[in-house]
Amino acid sequence: MVAARGGDTSAMSALVGALATRLGPVCGAIALDDGDDALQEALIVVLRNLGDLREPAAVVGWARRIAVREAVRVAARRSRSVLVADVGDRPPRAPGLPGGEADVDLGLDVRATLAALAPEHRAVLALRHLEGLSEDEAAEVLRVAPGTVKSRSARAKVAFRRRWTA
Amino acid sequence: MSTPSPARWPVAELDPIRRLDVLAAALPGVVVQHTVLDAPFAEVWPFLTDFERSVPSFDSSVRRVVVRSRTDAHVRLTAWSFPGLPGLRFEVDVEPGFCWMRSRWRVYVVGMAAVPDGARTRVAHLEGSALPGARLLRWFVAREVASDVAGMHRILDRQTGGHAGG
Numbered sequence: 001m002v003a004a005r006g007g008d009t010s011a012m013s014a015l016v017g018a019l020a021t022r023l024g025p026v027c028g029a030i031a032l033d034d035g036d037d038a039l040q041e042a043l044i045v046v047l048r049n050l051g052d053l054r055e056p057a058a059v060v061g062w063a064r065r066i067a068v069r070e071a072v073r074v075a076a077r078r079s080r081s082v083l084v085a086d087v088g089d090r091p092p093r094a095p096g097l098p099g100g101e102a103d104v105d106l107g108l109d110v111r112a113t114l115a116a117l118a119p120e121h122r123a124v125l126a127l128r129h130l131e132g133l134s135e136d137e138a139a140e141v142l143r144v145a146p147g148t149v150k151s152r153s154a155r156a157k158v159a160f161r162r163r164w165t166a
Numbered sequence: 167m168s169t170p171s172p173a174r175w176p177v178a179e180l181d182p183i184r185r186l187d188v189l190a191a192a193l194p195g196v197v198v199q200h201t202v203l204d205a206p207f208a209e210v211w212p213f214l215t216d217f218e219r220s221v222p223s224f225d226s227s228v229r230r231v232v233v234r235s236r237t238d239a240h241v242r243l244t245a246w247s248f249p250g251l252p253g254l255r256f257e258v259d260v261e262p263g264f265c266w267m268r269s270r271w272r273v274y275v276v277g278m279a280a281v282p283d284g285a286r287t288r289v290a291h292l293e294g295s296a297l298p299g300a301r302l303l304r305w306f307v308a309r310e311v312a313s314d315v316a317g318m319h320r321i322l323d324r325q326t327g328g329h330a331g332g
Contacts, residue, residue: 009193009275009296010259013266016188020180027178035178040188043180047192110174130175 029126030071042070075119124152182264182279195300198292204323207282224317272296
């Protein structure tokens with residue numbers, strides 16, 4: 001991390017590879033089919049702003065904050081340009097899920113359920129349930145009040161529950 | 167269950183070409199060019215990373231390459247360009263579909279990335295300098311990169327009769 005900030009291009013390349021693995025889940029959960037674009041754009045922002053990071057040990061949290069912001073932005077851009085009806089019709093990409101047909105169905109169901117939520121709600125879910133952040137920590141990343149995280153999280157959980165009990 | 171297991175959530179990925187694009191976006195003195203070679207990945211990637219053979223064949227400004235040491239993930243090589251000039255030493259990081267070469271003092275960096283595309287291969291090639299002010303030489307680097315990519319087509323494309331095998 002220190003070497004990358006100092007301009008060592010090999011260290012930059014290694015950092016990009018490591019952060020891609022670390023941030024892939026959060027970008028995928030928020031930006032869905034545009035997750036790869038969001039991850040790429042987030043990592044460009046990360047590399048261009050490495051000099052702003054005061055504490056190198058905090059790189060993951062700092063990069064996650066950038067990734068969430070970029071993923072919400074990319075997802076919002078997409079939702080403005082695509083009709084909601086098209087989202088359900090779009091063929092899902094191969095999710096690479098473990099297990100048999102039931103796992104694949106469940107994986108597609110997760111994607112479909114996430115797609116029905118606003119990007120901001122997906123961000124709350126990703127931070128709370130994928131990243132394991134507390135409400136306060138998620139609120140800090142998203143720059144919203146803890147109460148907002150709580151209400152968005154509750155709404156998202158209801159959406160999932162409806163999907164599986166329907 | 168309120169939300170599904172993290173294993174079932176969509177995950178974003180940064181393929182080798184996107185990774186090279188991230189580095190290109192963060193280094194103002196480099197140029198990256200994309201192309202699609204009419205040859206399978208299984209033929210393209212082993213050829214491109216056979217540096218002693220491949221680089222002098224597609225890069226008209228490189229006369230000779232000697233590999234000084236090699237492991238699966240790291241190569242040390244020296245490349246000679248114009249007569250009278252000393253060889254330039256490179257440290258090379260190699261991963262499946264991705265390699266990053268840097269000379270001493272950030273004077274020159276080279277990146278190659280490849281992704282299978284059916285029977286063809288998407289390739290990105292990057293060159294340039296990571297030194298401050300290197301953006302002024304981008305016009306020259308762009309010419310070099312374009313020439314290299316043309317060389318790759320000449321050697322690897324099936325329709326032009328080129329082949330890397332044998």
